[in-house]
Amino acid sequence: DVKVTQSSRYLVKRTGEKVFLECVQDMDHENMFWYRQDPGLGLRLIYFSYDVKMKEKGDIPEGYSVSREKKERFSLILESASTNQTSMYLCASSTRQGPEKLFFGSGTQLSVL
Amino acid sequence: DQQVKQNSPSLSVQEGRISILNCDYTNSMFDYFLWYKKYPAEGPTFLISISSIKDKNEDGRFTVFLNKSAKHLSLHIVPSQPGDSAVYFCAAEFYNTDKLIFGTGTRLQVFP
Structure with missing residues (x-):
């Protein structure tokens, strides 16, 4: 069974904080993606990666960055949370x-206060 | 610009009846379409898919129909069961990129 693990289920941060969201997959998959889901907007693609150290912008990359140093791990970074x-x-x-x-x-579920 | 649209935010169906969820798309270059199901506090899970070279794909109670000329696909669930109550997202992909464009979702409620 494929397992994709996100490090936190709920997170509360303050405006301006730097936030790291971690994701690990255990099936040796080449590709990894970050989406956000908002009511009435569905799932929107933020960033994706087809290989280690590779990243590509999705539809809404503003305010985000990503890191993929290892094949199994893909991190989403909010440089200054809003x-x-x-x-x-x-x-x-x-x-x-x-x-x-x-x-x-x-x-x-990230809440920025 | 929303390339994949689900115009019905919610649908309520009686148990045992047919549920029909609809999805429209605008980009004729999409060549693969999928439906995902999402329960609260869980990630979406794959339900069924269809290639653009087909017009129908069936898997048990679930059937997806594709009308390329109308740029429309639909998911039929027969018979509907209470466990089918969830949010359903349609998604489209082009050129085997795995980069999926999702619709806004339809919340299906199946009542006894």
């Missing part, structure tokens, strides 16, 4: 094989 970054953050991995495409973690 209230409009309060959201559910979902990490996913994939291997470009099989019909399922993305395997998601359980999500991190």
